[in-house]
Amino acid sequence: MSEFEQLYRELILDHYKSPRNHGLLEPHDGFAEGQNPLCGDEVAVSVRLGDGDVIEDVGFEGRGCAISQAATSMLTEIVRGRTAQDVAAMPKETLLEEIGIPLTPVRLKCAILGLGVLKVALHKARGTPLPEEWGTSAGDITLS
Amino acid sequence: MAVETLPALDAHRLRADFAFLEELVNGKPVAYLDSAVSTQKPRQVLDTMRDFYEHSYTNVHRSVYRLAERATEGFEGARRKVAAFVNAPSEREVIFTRSATEALNLVAYAWGLDNLGPGDVVVVTELEHHSNFVPWQYIASRTGASFRHIPIDDAGELQLDALDRIAADGNVKVVANNLVSNSLGTINPIEQLAAWAHERGAIMVVDAAQAAPHRVVDVQALGCDFLAFSSHKLCGPSGVGALWGRRELLEAMSPFNLGGEMIRSVALDKTTFNELPYKFEAGTPAIAEAVGFGAAIDYISAIGLDAIERHEHELTSYAMSRLAELDWVTVYGPPADRRAGIVSFNVEGVHPHDVAQVLDFDGVAVRGGHHCTQPLMTRLGVAATTRASFYVYSIPEEVDRLVGGLHKVKASLG
Numbered sequence: 001m002s003e004f005e006q007l008y009r010e011l012i013l014d015h016y017k018s019p020r021n022h023g024l025l026e027p028h029d030g031f032a033e034g035q036n037p038l039c040g041d042e043v044a045v046s047v048r049l050g051d052g053d054v055i056e057d058v059g060f061e062g063r064g065c066a067i068s069q070a071a072t073s074m075l076t077e078i079v080r081g082r083t084a085q086d087v088a089a090m091p092k093e094t095l096l097e098e099i100g101i102p103l104t105p106v107r108l109k110c111a112i113l114g115l116g117v118l119k120v121a122l123h124k125a126r127g128t129p130l131p132e133e134w135g136t137s138a139g140d141i142t143l144s
Numbered sequence: 145m146a147v148e149t150l151p152a153l154d155a156h157r158l159r160a161d162f163a164f165l166e167e168l169v170n171g172k173p174v175a176y177l178d179s180a181v182s183t184q185k186p187r188q189v190l191d192t193m194r195d196f197y198e199h200s201y202t203n204v205h206r207s208v209y210r211l212a213e214r215a216t217e218g219f220e221g222a223r224r225k226v227a228a229f230v231n232a233p234s235e236r237e238v239i240f241t242r243s244a245t246e247a248l249n250l251v252a253y254a255w256g257l258d259n260l261g262p263g264d265v266v267v268v269t270e271l272e273h274h275s276n277f278v279p280w281q282y283i284a285s286r287t288g289a290s291f292r293h294i295p296i297d298d299a300g301e302l303q304l305d306a307l308d309r310i311a312a313d314g315n316v317k318v319v320a321n322n323l324v325s326n327s328l329g330t331i332n333p334i335e336q337l338a339a340w341a342h343e344r345g346a347i348m349v350v351d352a353a354q355a356a357p358h359r360v361v362d363v364q365a366l367g368c369d370f371l372a373f374s375s376h377k378l379c380g381p382s383g384v385g386a387l388w389g390r391r392e393l394l395e396a397m398s399p400f401n402l403g404g405e406m407i408r409s410v411a412l413d414k415t416t417f418n419e420l421p422y423k424f425e426a427g428t429p430a431i432a433e434a435v436g437f438g439a440a441i442d443y444i445s446a447i448g449l450d451a452i453e454r455h456e457h458e459l460t461s462y463a464m465s466r467l468a469e470l471d472w473v474t475v476y477g478p479p480a481d482r483r484a485g486i487v488s489f490n491v492e493g494v495h496p497h498d499v500a501q502v503l504d505f506d507g508v509a510v511r512g513g514h515h516c517t518q519p520l521m522t523r524l525g526v527a528a529t530t531r532a533s534f535y536v537y538s539i540p541e542e543v544d545r546l547v548g549g550l551h552k553v554k555a556s557l558g
Binding site for chain 2: 004
């Protein structure tokens with residue numbers, strides 16, 4: 001398999017070109033946006049929660065590299081039907097396993113941008129904990 | 145040893161001085177098209193630094209033993225080279241800093257905090273690197289001065305007809321501009337801006353980080369008051385930069401960093417400060433790096449700044465004509481004859497990070513990002529661009545490899 005095929009595997013390209021759950025929800029229970037200033041990736045996520053804080057619906061918009069947008073698209077599929085608390089506690093490795101491609105430290109930030117933004121949206125909706133690496137700020141995140 | 149000045153630059157021959165260019169990526173030598181971020185280092189610079197560490201190294205301006213004099217002489221010799229390189233009237237007006245960024249912060253803090261206030265106007269441009277933008281934005285906000293920018297036109301050139309509108313806003317005190325834009329390569333009309341600034345009693349601060357490696361920079365001909373540049377973009381080591389400033393301004397300014405070296409005498413109740421340039425050089429400086437900075441100036445001066453400028457112009461023209469063949473590529477900035485060796489572009493529908501990633505598979509090293517110019521990216525309506533940049537060792541074959549790689553980007557992700 002070529003380096004290209006390893007990084008931009010078919011699943012990634014499919015999510016990039018046809019993102020799932022694309023578009024923000026209105027009304028919603030939580031919304032957040034974030035940027036990766038290094039490369040200019042932008043992601044906005046909105047969630048709607050049902051009984052027991054279960055994520056009933058999630059939608060995103062953004063612009064950025066294939067990895068950031070595909071990873072966020074894949075994330076929306078993973079989290080639907082799970083509780084806000086469960087997702088807030090989800091380690092980034094869970095998402096990275098799903099993405100399943102080798103990532104350099106710079107590209108890692110692209111891949112986990114959507115997860116961080118989603119956790120901020122859940123925090124705003126239900127007060128769930130923020131990811132440790134982004135401190136206690138309840139504001140929108142900027143990865144640096 | 146003096147090296148004979150070449151009538152034209154022989155990039156293929158110069159490449160032998162740069163071991164890094166032999167590095168392989170996927171079995172192919174790297175096509176290093178990222179010199180605007182930092183240049184590679186020739187062995188002449190590395191040898192000079194190693195020789196200095198092995199035979200002349202200790203701290204500077206401290207000790208009386210004879211070997212220590214060699215260290216001070218090496219360091220001060222580098223200062224004389226930097227001064228001559230930008231045609232400074234006196235080497236005492238040259239301050240070694242950590243970087244061009246630190247040099248610009250020095251001016252913004254040490255001059256700005258004492259000289260700016262409500263009713264005053266600080267003028268930057270939409271083309272600035274964050275290092276000549278954010279310090280002024282911050283100091284303007286700290287002092288209550290207003291912060292304005294000169295906009296650019298669609299070709300990435302400054303719209304000087306905005307100056308009158310800006311001047312109506314208050315008392316213009318600072319005009320800060322880069323001589324060459326790091327994102328677009330635009331060469332800016334510093335002489336004209338300096339004259340406009342001086343008519344209003346303002347100072348002209350020039351960020352020459354992206355200009356000094358590529359063309360002759362003469363502080364007296366530019367008519368500026370401060371000029372900052374760094375070593376690492378002109379074949380020298382990172383960790384050292386220089387600020388040139390007009391003596392009367394530097395002498396009137398408060399110190400920036402405080403500590404050793406920058407003092408004349410210290411008592412429990414009062415400290416008096418050292419003379420120029422030491423007043424602004426607190427602490428142990430980057431000694432061997434300064435010596436390497438001087439060696440780099442020797443290296444590029446021997447090639448000849450005019451020859452470097454011509455070489456980069458040829459490569460830039462070639463790259464722009466090759467990219468113009470690709471109707472799915474958008475190139476930003478002015479025509480080749482009004483820019484330095486920098487070409488920023490986007491591939492339709494593909495993020496610059498993905499462009500840079502796919503090019504890397506072929507060993508082509510370019511930068512994808514906002515290049516620390518977010519206001520400019522906003523003006524261009526893009527999140528980021530891909531940037532190819534050239535230096536003395538760059539060759540047309542590398543431009544061909546770039547274009548070949550872009551076809552792969554288009555085929556796979558476009």
